[in-house]
Amino acid sequence: MSTLRNRTTVLAAATTAVLALALTACGGDDSGTKSAGPATSNTAAAGSSSEAAKDTGTTTGGSTASGGGTASGGGTAKNTSATKGSTGSASATAPACATKDVKITAATQDGPPYTHIVLTAKNTSGHKCEMKGFPEIQFLESHKENVPAVAKSKPAAPVVLTPGAPAYALVKLSDGGKDEDGEPVSAFSVMLQGGSGLAAVKAPGASGIFVDPAQAKTGYWTYELRNGADDF
Template sequence: MSTFRQRTTLLAAASTAVLALALTACGGDAAGARAAGPAANDPAPAAASGRTAKQADAAKQADAARNTGGSHHTGATSPGTAKTSRSASAPVCTTKDVAVSAAYLNGPPYTHLVLTAKNTSGHSCRLTGYPEIQFLESHRENVPPVAKSKPATPVVLTPGAPAYALVRLSNGGVDEDTEPVTAFSVTLQGGGRPATVQAPGAGLAVDPAKWATGYWTYELRNGADDF
C-alpha cells in the first residue's frame, strides 16, 4: 500500500512537471510570437522609411532648384547695373538731338531762368554736365556751374523726354549792374555746336557778377537747385 501511494505520487509529480514544461514552452512561444508579431506586422517602419525617401527626394529637388536659381541670379543683371549700362551706351546728346528753350522761373523780379532740353530725336541720348551758356558778347566766358546741383546719376533722355537746368540771372536788386539780353547761346558738353536760345518775354537782365547755372537734371530739386 505504501509502495503504490509512492508510485502514484511520483507519477502525479512527473505529470505535473511535464505539464508545467509544456505550458512553459507554449507560453514562451506565444510571448515570442507576440514580441515578433508587431515587428513583423507593424507598418510604421515601412512608412517611416517611405517618408525618409520622400524627404530625401524633396531635399535633392530643393537643392537643385536653389542651385539653378543661384546660377540664374548670378548671371542676371541687376536693375542698377542695367541702368548704368544703358547710360554708358547711349550717345551724347547734340544740338541736333534736342531742342533748348528758356522760361522764367518766377517773378518779377526775374532772377532765375529754367532751361529745358527736350529730346526731339528718335533715339535715346545722354546729357553730360551742365549747359555752357554765354549771355553777353562782352563776356565770352561760360556762366559758372553750381557744384551741388550735379546729379548722382547720368541724365539719359528717351525720345520726347525733357531735362532741366536752373540758371541764376541776378539777385534782383535795384542797384545791380545788369545788362539786357534778348538771345543767348547754349552749348551741350560734348554735343557739338552751340544753339541759339531766345530770351522769354521782353528779354533778360543779367548780372555777370551773380549769374550761375545748375547741371542738367530730370527735375528741379529742393536744396540741390536752390541757389
C-alpha cells in the first residue's frame, strides 16, 4: 500500500514535471512567435522601405526626367538663341559702309509727275557693313545744304548689309507743280554717314530729274521700302 502510494506520488511528480516542461516549451513558442511577429514586421518594414526606395527611385527618375527638364536645358538652348540674337546685334557693330563698298543707283518711283526717286545701295564689297542713318544728298551746286531727312522713316534696328545685299532710301524731289522753283538735275552727289568718300549718282531718265530744293526730303536707309513709314 505504501509502495503504491509512493509510485503514485512519483508518477504524479513526473507528470507535473512533464507538464511543466510542456508548458515551458509552449511558453517558449509563444514568446518566439511574439518576437517573430515584430521580426516579421521589421521584414515588412524593410520590404516597404525597399518599395519606398523603389518609389523614390522612380520619383527621382521622374525628376531626372525633369532632367528631361534639362529640356530646361532646352531653356538653355533659348538662352543660346538669345546669345545668337545678341551676337546678331553684335554684327550690327559692323563697320560703316563707305562709298567704295557700295554701288548707288537711282530710279524714278511711280509715273509722272515724277516727284520721288528711290536710291539703291548694293554692297559690292566682300564683307558686312552698316548703312548708317540716311544718304547725305546735294542736288544742286547753288544749294550746298544736304537734303533733310524724314524722321518717321528711321528703322528700329541698324541696317547691316551682307555682301551683295541692297538697302533703299526714298527721296522726294518736288511737289510736282508747274510753278515750283526748281531746276533740272542730271547727276548729284551722295555721301554715306560714318563712311568715307563721295559718290556721283546719275539721275534717272534721258532728261534727268526736276528738283525743288525747298520740297526735297530723304528717307533713311532701310532693307525695304515700307508703306506709311516711307510715305512723304
